[in-house]
Amino acid sequence: MxxxxxxxxxxxxxxxxxxxxxxxxxxxxxxxxxxxxxxxxxxxxxxxxxxxxxxxxxxxxxxxxxxxxxxxxxxxxxxxxxxxxxxxxxxxxxxxxxxxxxxxxxxxxxxxxxxxxxxxxxxxxxxxxxxxxxxxxxxxxxxxFPETPMVAPLATEASSADPAEGRALIDQLRGRTIARIGRHPEGFDTCGYDADRLAVLTGINVVGFELAELFARAQAAPEADAAALRESAAENLTGLDRVDQAELDRSLRLKLALDGMKRDGGFDAFAIRCWPETFTEYGGAVCGPASMMGEGRVPCACEADVYGAATQLLLQAAADAPVFLVDLVDLDVDDDTGVVWHCGQAPVSMADPDARARATIHTNRKMPLLFEFPLKPGPVTFARLSQARGEQCLVLARGEMLKREMAFTGTSGVVRFDRPAGELLARVIDSGLEHHMALAYGDHVAKLESFAAAAGLPVLHL
CATH class of the missing domain: 3.40.50.10940 (Rossmann fold)
Known part of the structure; x- marks a missing residue:
């Protein structure tokens, strides 16, 4: 040596x-x-x-x-x-x-x-x-193996945008309520939250439930309602007959349960501990129901990510369109692209029109219902109400969703960000950002910068 x-x-x-x-x-x-x-x-x-x-x-x-x-x-x-x-x-x-x-x-x-x-x-x-x-x-x-690892400063900056439009967004958020169902999994610090801190920032309230409440409501849903929902799902999905029908029924009943909780509690979004218990204790995936809820503009965040749900409400208000909470799962410096993905819960209106959405199963847990399709091409905006390093900021990025073959199963898309992939990779990891970002089609950065100015939030541009 x-x-x-x-x-x-x-x-x-x-x-x-x-x-x-x-x-x-x-x-x-x-x-x-x-x-x-x-x-x-x-x-x-x-x-x-x-x-x-x-x-x-x-x-x-x-x-x-x-x-x-x-x-x-x-x-x-x-x-x-x-x-x-x-x-x-x-x-x-x-x-x-x-x-x-x-x-x-x-x-x-x-x-x-x-x-x-x-x-x-x-x-x-x-x-x-x-x-x-x-x-x-x-x-x-x-x-x-550097001699001394160096900490990279958070590359945040004060928003110089006119706060007027941002105040209107804050008014839209104030009084909204997120139902948190279950607690975020151990080791997912990215999904931690302080309800009081969130309320001060956005005016959004959080009400907590145990997973047992969701499961009990699903099991009690009327057979006729479950059958009607399956018929409705078939209008947007192929392949429903090719998945386990008992598991499919249980999955669809989770959508009925969420509808019931929204109706009874007046909730505007959900943050759900989606795994492992929906599979191991209940026996059906909540991913497909989350897609349906998102299409209906009731966004759902998996892994009980409350700030993720709050970000979805913010971006949905700015875009006046459905939103999708994604994982960034790959950045390819040579191709200068990234892949955004989630198991199968993107709103179906985000599907590439040349690729019909199909019903599928969770790749690890092997249960339905998940939606599967590549995301449609077009300009996209990413946002995250972040708590990186314990400091609140608004993370923003623009990109262009490319017309590419599906990179991974579930709902995924290949995106070229405004910033080169190598630089964006370094910003994400050096800044210690959360793994979930909200995505909407269109360019909504100016509105979101105005929100940051109104809320007194620094901005981190990816």
Missing amino acids: SGNSLTLGVLPLGRPTFDVGFAEEMLAAMRADLEALGHRLVGPETLLMDAAATEAAMAEVAAARPDRILILQVTFTDAAMTCRIADRFDQPLAIWAVPEPRLGGRLRLNAFCGLNLASHALGLRHRLFSWRHAAPGTPGLEKL
């Missing part, structure tokens, strides 16, 4: 709900790249699939007294174990996440989203780290 060699404590994170075989191939290639640099690697050579395995690996790594800690983000994971690792080790921390090819099939790894969650959680904790989003074999790996 060279005189600059390091002892690296390597902790490869993964989850069994993704493509384990492909993940193992990526892990072997990542380790080969690290070994080629001449560093000594300590830690497991296999994927750490759960908390117990990760805790044991952390003890093994600690005993070796490494110079650096390297998390290999091989598949998506929440940020819970990343934070445990960061708390356990004082050594400089780095994270390497791998992209995956856009082949039109399932998200086999979804590692970028894991990196995104980790960056937000570490940003809230003011923990410095270096990072890399690149395939094995890509030059520049040594840059993952």
Whole structure:
């Protein structure tokens, strides 16, 4: 080994709900790249699939007294174990996440989203780290180990827009109510919220429910109503007959339950803990119902993301059109594009008119109802009421949705942002932004900048 060699404590994170075989191939290639640099690697050579395995690996790594800690983000994971690792080790921390090819099939790894969650959680904790989003074999790996990781300042700026139009948006939001159903999953710091802080910012109120309320309402829905909803869904979807019919019925009943809660409580949006319990305890997906609700301008945020639901209400008011809460799952510097995606919950009016929406199942949980289609081409606006690093700001971006083949199953689109993909990638991770952004068609940035001026919010332009 060279005189600059390091002892690296390597902790490869993964989850069994993704493509384990492909993940193992990526892990072997990542380790080969690290070994080629001449560093000594300590830690497991296999994927750490759960908390117990990760805790044991952390003890093994600690005993070796490494110079650096390297998390290999091989598949998506929440940020819970990343934070445990960061708390356990004082050594400089780095994270390497791998992209995956856009082949039109399932998200086999979804590692970028894991990196995104980790960056937000570490940003809230003011923990410095270096990072890399690149395939094995890509030059520049040594840059993952700088002498001193540097914190990038949040690139926010005060909005100089006229606040008049923004005050009108605030008036539209004031008094709106979000029903939060269930609590956000562990390790999803991106979905945390303070109801009082949100109310001061937007005038939006939050009412909490347990998932049991949603499930009970769904189970009690009349058979005739479920049958009528299936008939209505068939007007926009092909393939309803090709999914499990009992699971489809349970899924559609979640839409009826949400309708009932809206009617009884006067709610304007929902933030729903969509997994795993809708699958493991109830037995049907809420993704398709969320698509239908969004088309009806009652936006739904998955993973109980209250600020995500609030952002949808804001963007919907600015655009006067349906909105879609997306994950940014890929940024390709060479192609200068990104992919925005969610399991299958985009409003059906966002479908490419040349590709009929079809009914499908959740790629990991294997249950319906999800919508599947590529997003239609056209100008788009992205927004997020952000709490990155504990500071509130409004994140904005413009882009052009391209007419491309579907990158991944579910509802997804390939977008060329106004800012080059490499620069946008750095802004998202260095700023520790949330993994959900709201999308609407059209250019609504000026209205949203006016909202920021009226609300006294700094703006971060992606």
